[in-house]
Amino acid sequence: MQRLGEVVRTAQGLAIVRCPGEDHPRIGTEAVDEQLNDVGRVVDVFGPVSRPYVAITPDDEASLAMLLGQKLYAR
Numbered sequence: 001m002q003r004l005g006e007v008v009r010t011a012q013g014l015a016i017v018r019c020p021g022e023d024h025p026r027i028g029t030e031a032v033d034e035q036l037n038d039v040g041r042v043v044d045v046f047g048p049v050s051r052p053y054v055a056i057t058p059d060d061e062a063s064l065a066m067l068l069g070q071k072l073y074a075r
Helices: none
Strands: 001-013 014-018 030-032 038-046 053-058 071-075
Touching: 001 053, 014 038
Parallel strands: none
Antiparallel strands: 001 014, 001 071, 014 053, 030 038, 030 071, 038 053
């Protein structure tokens, strides 16, 4: 598994994750939390090349606020 980073905010129904380095997942990659529960899929990569942001569309929008501050991983 690859570490995606930490959820830093939510916006327009998406979880925004800050990557720890230059490596980032491809669009369509599944995202999971530390307990390996499915969270959603990567829909966009944006920002600076050195530490990009990843936008994740959640599987369940009701739990979107609970993702803030959580570390996510790519499956």
